[in-house]
Amino acid sequence: MNKTPPNSFRTQPDERGHFGEFGGRYVAETLMPLILDLEREYRAAKADPAFQAEFDDLLEHYVGRPSPLYFAERLTEALGGGQVWFKRDELNHTGAHKINNCIGQILLAIRMGKTRIIAETGAGQHGVATATVCARFGLPCVVYMGAEDVERQSPNVFRMKLLGAEVVPVTSGRGTLKDAMNDALRDWVANVHDTFYIIGTAAGPHPYPELVRDFQSVIGTEARAQMLDRIGRLPDLLVACIGGGSNALGLFHPFLDDTDVKMLGVEAAGHGLETGAHNASLLGGSPGILHGNKTYLLQDEDGQINEGYSISAGLDYPGIGPEHAWLKESGRVEYTAVTDKEALEGFQLLCRTEGIIPALEPSHALHAVAERAKQMTEDEIILMNLCGRGDKDIFTVAEKLGVEM
């Protein structure tokens, strides 16, 4: 990159919600006053110590934070190179990092006097986390979920229903996560006065990418302090998987101005980038406008959105948060992609070496960690966000491994 690096990588977005040329507020006029309202309210909440105190209190006593920082000794030995450390966000209540964001957004919704919550979900993790906070605060919850995902992820559908949410199977378009997001936006536009849309990742119109990142930044803030406390220095490399990119931003953002800390985001290469059947928007897509923001998308030459593919439903989205698009262009973060097959290897490796069953999403990051660790010395440190546990994925994995359950 020939560009002069900015003084800080942590001051994005600008006041209009742009991360460089990405991000923004590309929504129908009906929604514009709402997202301007949300932005004002978010600014006020951010400056309000009582809001922050309530958020922190719920994260500690309801979610179970801080999540542990863990040195994966046997995995490190098995790989024979750099040290591998995990931020254990899979130990959160509901089993993934998604809940951090949902706590923040439902507190905002309540602050704004909204009485009804909607959300979109792919595999159901964000849907479960949203249904959880809605139950906790007694608000009605409607979750839009692609009809095919409703079939494939029946345990999560049942969880959401147990938690009192209404799950709406989405048959519009091709009935996938992006269509679920379309239907959630259609619901929002028709119920603007009482409804709050809890978006599950650091994408969508401004201020969503910013506020989701801020709520998830608890991951990196904790990890940074824990590292300094445990070994007196920062890690050399951060690694996280990327669908929309909220867990990666949560880990990366507090480290962005630590120039000695390298960062690697791992996209889903599905059957392989060359096959076209993947979800690597940054490595295999191009800039465009969808779901309220300008970012990298999987699309054809006419700007029609392509369906992605990944073994991991949580990475199965044809876009990416706009801040990642900017971090890629600025060169601050490196991005790579890992196939289904490689992710399955990472999955099994962690099960056997550390007694941890990871979700398929961070299994992608695990493969990248294994590759990099081998090229590093034993006093170098990799910190990976283990952003979700794998209970939800055991049926998928069994099928891929040819095991009948």
Add this chain to the structure above:
Amino acid sequence: MTRLQTAFSKPHPAFVAFITAGDGDTAANLDALVAGGADVIELGMPFTDPMADGSAIQNANLRSLAAGTTTQTVLMIANEFRARHPDIPLVLMGYANPMIRRGAKWFAEHARGAGVDGIICVDIPPEEDGELGPALRAEGIAPIRLATPTTDAARLPAVIEGSEGFLYYVSVAGITGKQQAAIESIEANVSRIKQSTDLPVAVGFGVRTPGQAAEIAKVADGVVVGSAFVELVGEFGKDAPTKLQELTASMVSAMAAARS
């Protein structure tokens, strides 16, 4: 005067008819709308993710894309329409991504070349209109903006600023083809908007029957009907033109009667 100005200068309110490009025999369907008395044609550019549309237009988008419609197809349909109907204004309506895919300038130049008079882009609000709007104006194409029930007094000037052709008032907070707003609310909002602009105001979303069109014709400069036509295209296929012409004619005569 531009074609759009002429259409909105007639003694009767303008009837704006929408169908999706590439869904069915679009040329025949457009001719039927003109024969029925449509004053302005609004041609939808299909998109995989039409977030502001209800099921009728969503399905039309999918049918069109499944039939292989590309941006080039849409421009060709517009170009051929222009050759057959030199005086009827044609407006393209769609979403940002297909419009900016090859650059706003490319799109504006090619739309101009195809004889397009105006562009309605659903998901580029005034705050993000730094490229498309200027590119369109440079080619003499009217950027037509949407105002909605949530567009308050503070935002309205920004929406009007840079708008040309007409202002499209979205009568309901919602998606196309669903419920209709109360006429009292439409009347109040249209008169509020007209206090701030000399542009004609056309009202759409949820207008399905001649009776509804007539009611709106009393208070607005134009009426937009889309989902009702698109449903006829979906249901009747190659026999759709007759149905489209009949519905257009009954809308137009109900609107004329309401004003007389």
